[in-house]
Amino acid sequence: MKYMGSKRSMLKNGLGDLLLEQAVLFDRFVDLFAGGGFVSWFVAERIAKPVLAVDLQKYSTILCEAVISRTESLDADALNKEWIAEAKRKRNASYLWKKAKHFSNEAIEIRTFVDQARILCETKSLIGPIWNAYGGHYFSPTQAITFDYLLDNLPDKKEERILCLAACIATASECVASPGHTAQPFQPTKGAGKYILESWRRDPLERCKNNLGFLCPKFAKVPGCVITADAQNVISQLNSRDLVFIDPPYSGVQYSRFYHVLETIARCNKQISVSGVGRYPSLVERPQSKFSNISQAKDALKLILKGIAEKGSTIIFTFPSGDSSNGLSGDYIKAVASEWFQVEDKNTIEGQFSSLGGNNGNRKARNKSSELILLLRPKSVSV
Numbered sequence: 001m002k003y004m005g006s007k008r009s010m011l012k013n014g015l016g017d018l019l020l021e022q023a024v025l026f027d028r029f030v031d032l033f034a035g036g037g038f039v040s041w042f043v044a045e046r047i048a049k050p051v052l053a054v055d056l057q058k059y060s061t062i063l064c065e066a067v068i069s070r071t072e073s074l075d076a077d078a079l080n081k082e083w084i085a086e087a088k089r090k091r092n093a094s095y096l097w098k099k100a101k102h103f104s105n106e107a108i109e110i111r112t113f114v115d116q117a118r119i120l121c122e123t124k125s126l127i128g129p130i131w132n133a134y135g136g137h138y139f140s141p142t143q144a145i146t147f148d149y150l151l152d153n154l155p156d157k158k159e160e161r162i163l164c165l166a167a168c169i170a171t172a173s174e175c176v177a178s179p180g181h182t183a184q185p186f187q188p189t190k191g192a193g194k195y196i197l198e199s200w201r202r203d204p205l206e207r208c209k210n211n212l213g214f215l216c217p218k219f220a221k222v223p224g225c226v227i228t229a230d231a232q233n234v235i236s237q238l239n240s241r242d243l244v245f246i247d248p249p250y251s252g253v254q255y256s257r258f259y260h261v262l263e264t265i266a267r268c269n270k271q272i273s274v275s276g277v278g279r280y281p282s283l284v285e286r287p288q289s290k291f292s293n294i295s296q297a298k299d300a301l302k303l304i305l306k307g308i309a310e311k312g313s314t315i316i317f318t319f320p321s322g323d324s325s326n327g328l329s330g331d332y333i334k335a336v337a338s339e340w341f342q343v344e345d346k347n348t349i350e351g352q353f354s355s356l357g358g359n360n361g362n363r364k365a366r367n368k369s370s371e372l373i374l375l376l377r378p379k380s381v382s383v
């Protein structure tokens with residue numbers, strides 16, 4: 001799945017080698033801002049050291065847990081039968097599915113089509129949160145009811161349940177009708193209407209099956225675990241035998257604004273209330289990060305670096321080298337870190353970064369940038 005600030009491509013580009021070379025020297029690898037989980041997966045699959053993945057958002061820790069907590073492959077065909085086929089069977093017998101299926105006629109003007117989809121999805125559903133909250137907005141009625149049946153039929157066994165939930169999260173991010181993330185759905189205008197139709201044609205069951213096929217064979221060499229929390233609150237659990245990876249937000253806009261649909265899926269509540277064009281849950285349901293707040297990010301950075309230095313952990317830190325919209329920059333991070341750490345500038349990687357909402361139609365979806373990789377060794381402890 002695509003994730004804002006993901007390090008997936010950098011793993012093949014110098015970051016991966018550094019992580020592996022350093023991780024073997026420590027007892028544990030801690031990914032404090034785990035995001036899409038690519039870094040946690042990468043280390044857990046290759047090195048026999050436990051990985052601890054932390055993020056404010058539950059969808060992130062579910063994605064991580066689906067791989068890093070498991071030490072054996074799972075059977076994708078069995079899960080497909082036990083879960084996807086069962087969800088499909090129940091969905092196909094349901095009243096809302098029949099209504100949604102009957103409705104799926106795109107041969108009308110896009111605004112009317114979308115308006116009718118929204119009206120249909122106001123019909124009360126107790127199956128899951130997606131139909132009422134996001135049907136006709138981020139998902140077509142048939143997609144929305146399919147997600148609800150997938151969530152309602154997750155396996156009971158924890159390992160399988162987490163993996164299937166991760167497959168749902170990845171599938172939702174592939175199907176969602178919004179520009180790159182889930183901050184705002186596409187609206188049925190002349191320009192954006194075609195993107196809605198394109199997204200709404202994607203089949204969640206097929207994609208979920210593919211995501212199961214991708215996730216099932218991925219597992220850790222030794223079991224790891226996850227914590228859904230503010231990274232600052234996890235610092236007390238660190239020690240000098242930890243290698244900590246820090247890849248904090250670079251934007252002054254909260255991740256929970258962009259990924260609330262995935263968070264709703266991860267939380268698996270039966271019902272949620274949403275409002276506005278973006279169909280946001282209330283602010284209390286959307287985790288707020290000091291790192292995504294321009295007036296708090298600098299203090300948050302100082303606090304976390306000081307705390308980790310006191311614990312004697314070593315850090316690999318990545319961040320865009322220029323100025324970021326949350327007020328942090330590569331130079332600022334180096335200057336602050338040098339108070340407590342010996343700062344080694346390992347590499348600067350040219351990359352592309354999300355412009356947060358561009359879709360190539362309105363503005364560029366990705367901008368060129370370069371990203372620093374710093375190795376920070378605590379001045380007080382030598383490993």
Ligand SMILES: C[S@@+](CC[C@H](N)C(=O)[O-])C[C@H]1O[C@@H](n2cnc3c(N)ncnc32)[C@H](O)[C@@H]1O
Pocket residue numbers: 003004005006007008032033034035036037038039054055056057060229230231232247248249250255289290291292
């Ligand atoms: C740049 S992304 C990480 C990307 C990740 N390394 C990857 O490759 O997918 C930053 C992540 O930090 C998380 N985050 C923001 N503030 C946080 C905090 N205070 N504690 C823990 N996680 C936080 C966000 O939810 C987001 O997932």
